[in-house]
Amino acid sequence: MFKKEKITSMSFKEFMNSKRQPVTENKKQRQLATALIVGSVFLTALFDPTAASANAVDGMVAEKVVRAFDPVIQLVQALSYPVGLTMMLGGGLFMMIGNSERGLAMIQKAGMGYVLIQMLPLLMDLLVDIAGSM
Numbered sequence: 001m002f003k004k005e006k007i008t009s010m011s012f013k014e015f016m017n018s019k020r021q022p023v024t025e026n027k028k029q030r031q032l033a034t035a036l037i038v039g040s041v042f043l044t045a046l047f048d049p050t051a052a053s054a055n056a057v058d059g060m061v062a063e064k065v066v067r068a069f070d071p072v073i074q075l076v077q078a079l080s081y082p083v084g085l086t087m088m089l090g091g092g093l094f095m096m097i098g099n100s101e102r103g104l105a106m107i108q109k110a111g112m113g114y115v116l117i118q119m120l121p122l123l124m125d126l127l128v129d130i131a132g133s134m
Helices: 012-017 025-046 049-067 070-096 100-118 120-133
Strands: none
Touching: 049 120, 070 100, 070 120, 100 120
């Protein structure tokens, strides 16, 4: 059934100095079969009737990927209120003990962080729309 080929060993120098053996008929048949298979796969991919629905599938996949982060975003948004409140309280305490510059900086940073975290879904949708238009 299977033909066993003879294996010979030679040194590297002999290998580099030897001439190439002519392509056998069996190799030509394998090369032709490979070319036919590659060609048929290419033509099938080129004229595939399901390619029109590929964009719709890509859109659904992108939507699912974006929506996969919704629980994480909701968790971060839920934690942003107590963390922001704590930072603002700390800033107020710094103002009370006389370090008003540091206190105001803490309050400003906490407020900006809270607003940005609450706007995460809007920013995410904006990025998805920008990426989809390209």
